[in-house]
Amino acid sequence: MSHANAALTPRARLRLARIVVNDGFTYASAAKMFMVSPRTAKKWADRYRLEGPAGMADRSSRPHTSPTRTRPEVVRQIVRLRWRHRLGPVQIGGRLGLQASTVHAVLVRCRVNRLSHIDRVTGEPLRRYEHPHAGSLIHVDVTKFVNIPDGGGHKFLTRQQSKLNARATAQRTGERGKHYRPLIGTAYVHTVIDDHSRVAYAEIHTDEKAATAIGVLQRATAWFADHGVTIERVLSDNGSAYRSYAWRDACAELGITAKRTRPYRPQTNGKIERFHRTLGDGWAYARLYNSTDQRNDALPGWLHFYNHHRVHSAIGANTPVSRLTNVPGHHN
Known part of the structure; x- marks a missing residue:
């Protein structure tokens, strides 16, 4: 294809060159016929004499030498x-x-x-990857959110009101920490995301032990299977749950190859780290929750929205579930 500013297409160049070389037209008359300069007509005629029709193709306009180019x-x-x-x-x-x-x-x-x-840590250009089909690799991790006292927390209320709510919650539950401080607790959200489609699965638990992580993996594998996806590999960080023999054996039992990121290199698991940020913005801190239970109840609905309705920029502004071509009932 000719460049945008080309006066002649390769076919027109060939016609011009032939009427000069074969039919005896002068450069000036041929140039007038094709509305170009005589110099241009001579250039294409000379190239036709040397190279034939192959010489009519486009060439790079870059000079052979650039003396002023940066060293x-x-x-x-x-x-x-x-x-x-x-x-x-x-x-x-x-x-x-x-x-x-x-x-x-x-x-x-x-x-x-x-x-x-550029990678923020190493300064090297980012190397992005994506596995070819759903289930080829899933990412797993755990993110933590502080539980919400009755009446709401400090994200939407003042610090003073948040402390009063925490004390009232501690009086109701009897949970106290060091120096009799109110103990609200932590929600451990175990997350699973498919590398190819970005379809996500999550569960909320009270710990991040190996037994809990294994249970999440087993249920996530069954959930993906219900969506027509067979898990082949799982990528995790180097947390104690994922380094345990129990995790290794559970993966082997499910027929999944267990892989871990390089130590102190969370960028390798960057897809799920980025999902955690979306999870916080879209669910955990999206609005005022009056209790932890209210926030927990909102998670399934938000996951459905994320998988089925929220477009994802990394997959061409499509929804994650659109990349699962064999979801039962999806094409009915």
């Missing part, structure tokens, strides 16, 4: 400052004595012009 050693300095110090074009140009436009052109060429393309 490779300077490019390395620019990229190093970008990776290690997260500096912008103006700051990098000030350090190296370059124009900001020159620095920006180098960053674009090296694909590090946006900080969102």
Whole structure:
């Protein structure tokens, strides 16, 4: 396909060249016929004489040499400052004595012009991956939310009112911590998300022990099976529950290959870490809850909304369930 500013298509170039070379037209008359300059007509005629019809194809307009192009050693300095110090074009140009436009052109060429393309910890360009089909890999993890005292917590109320609610809740439940402080407790949300489709499953528990994590995996496997998905691999962090022999044996019994992320490298499990942020914004902190039970009761409805109605930018602005092509009853 010709570029946007091409005066002639390859077919028109061939016609122009043939009437000059084969039919004896002058460059000026052929150029007038095709509404181009005589110089252009000569260029295509000469190329036709040397290469034949193959010479009519588009070529890169990039020059063979670029004497003013930024030197490779300077490019390395620019990229190093970008990776290690997260500096912008103006700051990098000030350090190296370059124009900001020159620095920006180098960053674009090296694909590090946006900080969102760079890993925050290592400074390396992000390497994204996605497994080819649903069930090829699931991510599992646990996120924690503080329980809500009767009447609401500090996210929507004042600190003073939140403390009063916590004391009233402790009087009702009798739960007290150190120095007789009200003990509200913690909700451990065990989450499972499919790598390919981003379909999510979650349960709320009072701990993150191996037995609890295994039970969640077993029920999640059955839930995915009801949606036509067979789990092949599971990726977890290095928490004690996932390093236990019980977890290993449970995965083997389910026919699932257990995998763990590299220590101190949560980015490998980034899909579920990002889901936790969405979970907090969309469910845990979305509105005022008057009790923990009220918040817990809202989780199934929000998960249904997330899976079936909320579009996901990472999968082309589609809903997660749309990537499950074999859900029973989905195409009825």
